[in-house]
Amino acid sequence: xxxxxxxxxxxxxxxxxxxxxxxxxxxxxxxxxxxxxxxxxxxxxxxxxxxxxxxxxxxxxxxxxxxxxxxxxxxxxxxxxxxxxxxxxxxxxxxxxxxxxxxxxxxxxxxxxxxxxxxxxxxxxxxxxxxxxxxxxxxxxxxxxxxxxxxxxxxxxxxxxxxxxxxxxxxxxxxxxxxxxxxxxxxxxxxxxxxxxxxxxxxxxxxxxxxxxxxxxxxxxxxxxxxxxxxxxxxxxxxxxxxxxxxxxxxxxxxxxxxxxxxxxxxxxxxxxxxxxxxx
Numbered sequence: 001x002x003x004x005x006x007x008x009x010x011x012x013x014x015x016x017x018x019x020x021x022x023x024x025x026x027x028x029x030x031x032x033x034x035x036x037x038x039x040x041x042x043x044x045x046x047x048x049x050x051x052x053x054x055x056x057x058x059x060x061x062x063x064x065x066x067x068x069x070x071x072x073x074x075x076x077x078x079x080x081x082x083x084x085x086x087x088x089x090x091x092x093x094x095x096x097x098x099x100x101x102x103x104x105x106x107x108x109x110x111x112x113x114x115x116x117x118x119x120x121x122x123x124x125x126x127x128x129x130x131x132x133x134x135x136x137x138x139x140x141x142x143x144x145x146x147x148x149x150x151x152x153x154x155x156x157x158x159x160x161x162x163x164x165x166x167x168x169x170x171x172x173x174x175x176x177x178x179x180x181x182x183x184x185x186x187x188x189x190x191x192x193x194x195x196x197x198x199x200x201x202x203x204x205x206x207x208x209x210x211x212x213x214x215x216x217x218x219x220x221x222x223x224x225x226x227x228x229x230x231x232x233x234x235x236x237x238x239x240x241x242x243x244x245x246x247x248x249x250x251x252x253x254x255x256x257x258x259x260x261x262x263x264x265x266x267x268x269x270x271x272x273x274x275x276x277x278x279x280x
C-alpha cells in the first residue's frame with residue numbers, strides 16, 4: 001500500500017511539472033474580431049512573448065496564424081466595441097483606446113501592456129474616392145490637422161491618444177474657397193470617443209468661416225464606411241489605413257484617406273486577473 005501511495009504521489013508531482021511547463025492555467029484573452037485589429041492585438045501578445053505567429057503574416061494575422069502557444073492561452077474573438085463589456089468575464093482583453101476610454105479605462109494607467117506611440121495605425125479622416133480634393137474635405141482636414149486640435153489631444157488624453165501631425169495648420173487651408181462654403185454644412189461619421197470629441201474642436205474652427213460641422217456618431221466599424229460610400233455622409237473619422245484597405249477589399253467600396261490625425265495605442269487590460277503574472 002505504501003508503494004502505491006508513493007507511486008501515486010510521484011505521478012501527481014510529474015503531472016504538476018508538465019502543467020507548469022506548458023503554462024496551462026485556463027487563461028483566456030479576448031481580442032478584436034475585425035481583421036487588422038485582431039492582427040494588431042496578436043502582434044502585441046507576440047511582442048510580450050505569449051505567442052509566436054507564423055512568419056510574414058503581419059497585419060493579416062488571425063488566431064489561425066498562431067504558430068506557437070507555449071502558455072496554452074485561449075484566444076477569444078469579440079466585436080471590438082463589446083470588449084470592455086465582456087472584460088469581467090475573461091482573464092484579459094486587448095482593447096482599442098477609443099473603446100477603453102469610453103468605458104472609463106485609462107489606457108496609460110489601467111492597461112497592463114500597451115502598444116508604443118510609434119504604431120503605424122494612425123487614425124484618418126476618410127472620404128469617398130474623388131472627393132479628397134474637394135473644398136469641404138480640405139477644409140475639414142485643415143481643421144483636424146490644426147495646432148488647436150493637436151493641443152487639445154495632448155491636454156485631454158495625456159498620451160492615451162497621440163497626435164501624428166508634424167506640421168499643424170492654423171486651422172485653415174489657403175487653397176479653399178471658404179466664402180463659397182459659408183452657410184453650408186459638412187457631415188462626418190465618427191466614433192464617440194475620442195473622434196467625436198476631437199471633431200468638436202474642428203467644428204469651432206470651421207464655424208469661424210460660417211461652416212457647420214455635423215457630427216454623426218456610430219459605435220460600430222462598418223456603418224461609418226457604408227454611409228460615406230453611399231454619399232449620405234461626406235467623410236468619416238474612426239479608422240486606420242490597414243483597416244480601411246481591408247474593408248475596401250472585402251466590400252468593394254472606394255474610400256480613401258484624406259489626412260492622418262492621431263494614433264490610439266491598443267492595450268492589454270486585466271479582467272479576472274489584475275496582473276500578468278497569471279500567464280506565466
